[in-house]
Amino acid sequence: MPIAGIYGPNDFPAADPRPATPIGDGTRTGTHPRAMAMPSLEWSDEVERATAHLYERVKSVIPPVEWPFMAPYVKAINELKAARDAVILAHNYQTPDIFHCVADITGDSLQLAIEATKVKASTIVQCGVHFMAETSKILNPDKTVLIPDSRAGCSLAASLTARDVRLLRERFPGVPVVAYVNTSAEVKAEVDICCTSSNALQVVESLNAPTVIFLPDQYLARYVASKTNVKIIAWKGACEVHERFTGDELRAYREADPGVQIIAHPECPPDVLAEADFTGSTAHMIKWVREKHPRRLVMITECSMADNVRAELPDVEMVQPCNLCPHMKRITLSNILESLLYLREEVVVDPEIAEKARRSVERMINLKN
């Protein structure tokens, strides 16, 4: 059914001033007492030998001429992980050099949230955006969680504040609130349960309520509403990467090659999803490609994911619309190395907020298990 209502900041009395999104400002002051010296980043026979097996994984997407610039960073990062007792968690939208060559755990937001609860290492380096690093910290309060660039935000997380959630609760008393994990810790602390694009429908229906407030992605909300009889009240948030796709664009791909398969992320607008052969989260898209093994494929999502899938399945020909997430792209081999060397930028969440936010995230994870 269509969504029952959609709200945004203009539907409530203005806060003065509207609070800034709680992400970092990238300030890197001071020297950490445990900082280590920068290793050599020269290309050498030793570097070539140490990284040859990793280059095998990415040779279909990284030209040989580029590898000598990346390999010294890859070797240094992998050695430092051991020295720092650290693991690297990388989202599906990270570039192939990070995703295939230095990450220990990869996946979508749900997979990373679940894996974060099982991590034994004392330090987590989150290669993704700020809300993901916050989620890791919320689930691992005693560990050090680092993000290589704390300015890596998200248009969805920036669209909603904790105050917005409180105002919605006042307007719809008793209606349960679901928040996409693409939200700040402060928002997670105000809601009943979190969800990801992998489990949004399951989470909404688990509440056994006739109406649910679903925040902040209006397109994911519309997608969920189209699959359930639960009335959905939505928020006017959107992913700046997925909302740029159009149905016309997908029709043009099909006209160019009627045999092409098109799969899309549910953060896309409805006219895009109507043209797709399959709709699913990044994890579900990857599973679909592994199972169906299409000849030609268009992945309607962030561009790096197609590279990561192409590295794994080089015989699937990708037609690649390259919509990049500027926030995900703030994370690079260079700042991952600096993060491990200088133990920066540490993610800190107020313990009281973290405790409330943890309840919402764990409720989702326990539902999954």
Ligand code: SF4
């Ligand atoms: S791709 Fe979209 S939802 Fe994901 S981090 Fe970037 S802006 Fe946020």
